[in-house]
Amino acid sequence: MYKLVIQATEVATQNLKRLAQLVGAGEITAVRSGALAHQAFKLSPADPAQREAVASFCAEAGYDFAFVPYGASLSDIGLIAMDMDSTLITIECIDEIADMQGIKPQVAAITARSMRGELDFRQSLLERVALLAGLPEQALLAVYEERLKLMPGAETLLKAAGKVGCKTLLISGGFTFFTERLQARLGLTRAVANVLEVADGKLTGRVVGEVVDAARKAAELVRMREELGLRPEQVIALGDGANDLPMLAAAGFGIACHAKPAVRAQAAYALDQVGLDGVLGYFD
Structure with missing residues (x-):
């Protein structure tokens, strides 16, 4: 019923x-x-x-x-997995970093096409990061302190989830510089993201290690779900881009949050009019 x-x-x-x-x-x-x-x-x-x-x-x-x-009860949910850019937070960090380099329009256009599923995420990320070569690492802190804002309702959702002992996973195709700070600030259980290479205080334009793409996002959700001994229906996943679709599909409650049309069309659930606290509206 x-x-x-x-x-x-x-x-x-x-x-x-x-x-x-x-x-x-x-x-x-x-x-x-x-x-x-x-x-x-x-x-x-x-x-x-x-x-x-x-x-x-x-x-x-x-x-x-x-x-x-x-x-459906929130107390039955054991894990909330979430994307970062344009989901937990209101901005696309790489676009704002690019603004510090004076190339935001070029990078933002690539980001938008990637999120719509028109470009391979891994390749588009590497291309965008390459354009940031030479930018002082200090610019990342400026983005975090001056431009990064939580999505409306995010803190309400996380507080309610914490009260019932729900674990949280921040899994992002963005960068550890931001996910690590958000993890500490919000008390998130685990955070996974890409590592920007830095040399002599400047970005090299390269990513260190494996790129966090769509497959990796879904795999990290499944891994943590299995570690916690949860069933899919005990997991919520939140995302907005095409690279979030496999992750959303791996959760009992896969929710497209202010997502691109193609993502919204494929997700089982969607929030467009309200903030992330709208997730709580699903549960008695």
Whole structure:
């Protein structure tokens, strides 16, 4: 049995009633009222066969929706795996680093094509990093201190997850300079990312070791899931780019967060209108 979860900054009562009619729900209940930065409601029970009609309605109304197994509880979740750039944080770090080099438009264009799945991620990363050669390492700190911001709702989600003993994995195609700082700041269990080579205080334009690509992201999730003895349905994964799709597919709750259209279309769940605290709306 399923429930339909509807989330947005504001949700009109008449729209909830219309959606309840669409899915055959007999009950409409507010979810985590006052604990989220937006409104969330569950309609239950809900017929997932009406997904297309619900998707059309919610697209017009500006609502996020999800058909979630009835009785899903956050206390059953043992692991949250998340991408960093444009998921846990609002920026693409490599684009902002490139801005320090005066080449943000060129690098950002490559980033966008890679995230849409139009370019091989590994090759595009190496090409972008090569353009950063000669940049002082100090520029990375400037990006972290001046430009990096957490995605709205991130701290609310992580705090709630921590209360139920959920472990966290930050797995990024970005760089350890940022993931290590975020891990310490947010108390994340594990962080994996690419290592930028530095010589004489400047970036060499090379990455040290294996590139964290789509396959590596999924493999790291599976490895940690197995270490913890969890089933896939006890795992949440969050991401926005094409290189996150295998990771999202390996989790019971694979959620596309403000994602590219191609990613949103393939993910089981999606958040577009609300912040990362919208994940909590799925769970009683």
